[in-house]
Amino acid sequence: MTSYDAIVIGGGVAGLSAATALAGQGARVCVVDARPALGGRASSHRDPVTGESVDNGQHILMGCYRESFAFLRRIGSDGLVRVQPSLHVPMIDNAGERSALSCPTLPSPWHLVGGVIEWDALRWRDRLSVLRIGPALRTEQRRLRGKTPNLAASPGETVENWLIRNGQRERLREMLWEPLALAAMNQPASEAGASAFVRVLAQAFGDDPADASLALPRVPLSALYVDPARAFLAERGGHLRTNAMARVVTSGGRAVGVALKGGDDLRAGVVVSAVPWHALPSLFDAVPPALESVARHAARMKPYPIVTVNLWFDRPVLDCPFVGLPGRQMQWVFDKRAVFEGAASHLPLVSSGASQLVPMSNGDVAALAMTELRAALPDVKDARLRHASVIRERMSTFSVAPGEPPRPPCVTDLAGFLLAGDWTDTSLPGTIESAAVSGHRAAERALRPEP
Numbered sequence: 001m002t003s004y005d006a007i008v009i010g011g012g013v014a015g016l017s018a019a020t021a022l023a024g025q026g027a028r029v030c031v032v033d034a035r036p037a038l039g040g041r042a043s044s045h046r047d048p049v050t051g052e053s054v055d056n057g058q059h060i061l062m063g064c065y066r067e068s069f070a071f072l073r074r075i076g077s078d079g080l081v082r083v084q085p086s087l088h089v090p091m092i093d094n095a096g097e098r099s100a101l102s103c104p105t106l107p108s109p110w111h112l113v114g115g116v117i118e119w120d121a122l123r124w125r126d127r128l129s130v131l132r133i134g135p136a137l138r139t140e141q142r143r144l145r146g147k148t149p150n151l152a153a154s155p156g157e158t159v160e161n162w163l164i165r166n167g168q169r170e171r172l173r174e175m176l177w178e179p180l181a182l183a184a185m186n187q188p189a190s191e192a193g194a195s196a197f198v199r200v201l202a203q204a205f206g207d208d209p210a211d212a213s214l215a216l217p218r219v220p221l222s223a224l225y226v227d228p229a230r231a232f233l234a235e236r237g238g239h240l241r242t243n244a245m246a247r248v249v250t251s252g253g254r255a256v257g258v259a260l261k262g263g264d265d266l267r268a269g270v271v272v273s274a275v276p277w278h279a280l281p282s283l284f285d286a287v288p289p290a291l292e293s294v295a296r297h298a299a300r301m302k303p304y305p306i307v308t309v310n311l312w313f314d315r316p317v318l319d320c321p322f323v324g325l326p327g328r329q330m331q332w333v334f335d336k337r338a339v340f341e342g343a344a345s346h347l348p349l350v351s352s353g354a355s356q357l358v359p360m361s362n363g364d365v366a367a368l369a370m371t372e373l374r375a376a377l378p379d380v381k382d383a384r385l386r387h388a389s390v391i392r393e394r395m396s397t398f399s400v401a402p403g404e405p406p407r408p409p410c411v412t413d414l415a416g417f418l419l420a421g422d423w424t425d426t427s428l429p430g431t432i433e434s435a436a437v438s439g440h441r442a443a444e445r446a447l448r449p450e451p
Helices: 013-024 066-075 110-117 124-144 159-165 170-185 194-204 221-235 277-283 289-299 362-376 378-382 432-447
Strands: 002-009 029-032 044-046 053-055 081-083 088-092 098-102 214-217 239-241 246-251 254-260 265-273 303-313 322-324 332-334 346-352 385-398 417-419
Touching (some): 002 013, 013 029, 013 066, 013 221, 013 265, 013 432, 029 265, 053 221, 053 346, 066 221, 098 110, 110 124, 124 170, 124 194, 159 170, 159 194, 246 265, 246 277, 265 432, 303 362, 346 362, 417 432
Parallel strands (some): 002 265, 029 239
Antiparallel strands (some): 044 053, 081 214, 246 254, 303 346, 322 332, 332 346
16 A cells, blocks of 8 residues: 555646645655546647647637746746747638738736737627627626726626627627637637636636637647656655556545555545546545535536548648637637647647537548638648547546536535546636646645645
């Protein structure tokens, strides 16, 4: 029997941010993951045809991702992310017209106003309507600072309704707010709840203009955070166990460790669950009474998929690292040749909230991606497609629609057992930042003496 200060179950962003935060404070940590490799829903694999390292989905960070960057700085990989000097988003609308939202270096939120005012994809009435969203964002920012109890969005309001109520015209919603909401929430604006979206906007368009900048990893996700976190833990006496099915062991009304399939028993003063919501019951032979409410709510959480199509062409077809494709099934296309500085050659096309694509065959999904890409990028018509792959994350995120079950806090009613994961109560949608926030909260609580 091996003893640790803490055992973390799950080796994604939440689990590794928790584990490295604990190890950085001198705790002896073991990370246990049922999969063959770490990374969870933000991982990489080797494409068997081309040999290139392929992410299971394109993940973007934002300048306001404080906890995500704190995690990367801790493990020494923050330099592997390219952050825009200011927000710049190229777009190609359904008519094939190309434009860009490019925010000037002005104080926030005037950089957003200036960018929208100069955006030639919009008519003047559309551009000026951005001013009407300011009061709601200021309310949420004041609420974040604890200066007002007022809500910027009602609990039962969808993103679409909130945008309309705040005077955002249809064209501005189509080109800016709805693509941003779909990317952040992985759910259509007509379904997603406004509260989490307003929180994202309040953080992105806060005091620092750089908070709204997009940040693209310059390396595959495993090289960005999995491998550096593994090295960080090893240097501090931590251990990693993959291909390890874990069951939480309880005694005297508290979690005391885990039993691994195959007979290994690990003991610890605290157990942190960093698995997705749908995997929580699998950690127990029978869910303890102290966690029945959490498990019941988790069982009601509705999953939303992300589908990524990777395309390899015989020549470059995109002249920038990424471009938005609003109004289409595939909403974004990235050029890994540019993002990875020549270390890859494929184009990931991302479909968020992709419920309609999940049951389709790989061939049909790839064909749809090709059709939309040809319509948006004329250079694709003369290029030869060498290879295509389709990745489905069927349970990528959870629904944030009004009326969904409550998300649990970090601390549970089972002593010695903490929760981490983007699905816990971070007030954010299911993003990398939500996962990092939850991991750091769990680590902070684990290091605090029990009352």
